Amino acid sequence: MTTYTIAFIGLGAMGGQMVRHLMAAGHRLHVYARRPEAAAPFVEQGAKGFATPAQAAADADFVVTNVTTTQDVEAVLLGADGVVHGARPGTVCVDHSTISAEATRRIAARLARQEITLVDAPVSGGPSRAADASLSIMVGAPRDVFDKVRPLLSVLGTTITHVGDVGAGQVAKACNQIVQVINIQGIAEAMLFAARNGVDQDKVIEAISKGLAGSRMLDMMGPKMAHRDFSAGIEARLHDKDFAMILDAVADAGLSLPALSLVKGQLTALMEHGWGHDDTSSLLRVLESQQKLH
Template sequence: MSTTLTPTTVAFIGLGAMGSHMVRHLLAAGHTVRAFVRRPEAAEAARALGAEPFFTPAEAARGASVVFTNVTSSEDVREVLLGEQGVIHGAAPGTICVDHSTISPIVTREIAAALAARGIEALDCPVSGGTMGAEAGTLTIMVGGKPEMLERVRPLLQQLGKTITHIGDHGAGQVAKLCNQIAQVVNIEGIAEAMRFAAAQNVDTGRVFEAMATGMAGSRMLDLMGPKMVARNFAAGIEARLHDKDFGLARDIAEEIGLDLPAMQATSAQLRTLMANGWGKDDTSSLLRVLEG
């Protein structure tokens, strides 16, 4: 469903590799963006985009009807929303906080409850598609929270992504994102193992990839990661540390509820080895290097 929204004032917290592209799309649609920044050079970068910089989340949230966050960890989100200088101290009742971070569903529910006590709404809206999807405005957005709040911000989200799916109540969007990560990274590990299997038998991995890509093993992840592994190009498209962080969340929740997920657990162990080897800022295709020892 497509809806319209008159230009509005929003706040954005997290002008990283993805966030800066998302802000650019919001500005291009005619919205005013108040951006939280930590450093003077970040303030200049925000101004260059066309956003107005502020040095606390509370200041950025004042006068904004919607506050977007896109930071790294559960505690980062808790701090920028509920901390001493957090959004909760600047946002007016009725403001909607839209969190694009990938964090714990449990923490998401806690944050939503704390915001609700101050009359502030919350939606967890983690995304899939990476930096390329953010740049193109084609992200997949998984939403947890009240459906009526989603409809209020849908026109904004439509500037950022092409597929917007309401999953359920608070935290459900984060559960869906972790499901996405489990399927995605287990797939990357499978691709790495296939490439290792071929190379160990002196078979051309490029030709193996070409054959796999058009067969039943074909997938978006194979299309993305297969050429990287064949070319041994491990420059970050998706930083492995982010997948390791997400897998840590999924692993901890699975252990807490007594859920046995052997493929996820095995892949998680490979990610931990990758991190121990110092490849966290390289691409997750580096799982191939882990197999090579």
């Protein structure tokens, strides 16, 4: 496999795991993080640390970003010290963040003026699947660009889908979040219903998990709720952020998605309870807090 110089921006729970896999594959890593201490472990392992995204991107073949919000992506790619001011023409930027599809297209157009190509490649699977390189990756890019970045993506994930042109990956990720979190809300309601009827929640999960109600989310979230393990797999605040963004896109499209709106309300309540850094299985606790005492 050809090895490249890759500038990686965003070294959190997901990004850090990705950097480890890329370094293990033999690529040369340039890293940038807002907190220098986040970059330090990777520098110790042989990556080069830089003070700004522009500096990290200066001699890179690819730039990879994995940050939290649309505004974060705009800042690291287009801001005063952003990638656009350092990357050379022909550089490909791969964004693994979950952000607005409309903003993605706008950022891509701005980068294109400098002959820099943007690929949106949001991921699903959370830190555990980032750790074992089994992420699902949804890609928006022209076909020839997708073919160029696929070898790198294959280092990070096992399901890599070319969804369409730039922005299509973010649309697919929004669909992923809609299905995923509405499912979690349904599991929470089922677990509360079982408990209030005096039925063992583990037995209910066992009874329904192999039928048509079975899902990966039930397998993950059902036991967490049954055993009141609300430690974060993916922090609920990230789902709240995603649902707010998706609701804006839904409104812009002139759509009404009632389940999406309802679950956003539950996520808002979750945040108000101070559970944003806990797991989204905390939707069960939100439901419990809303019940009238009989």
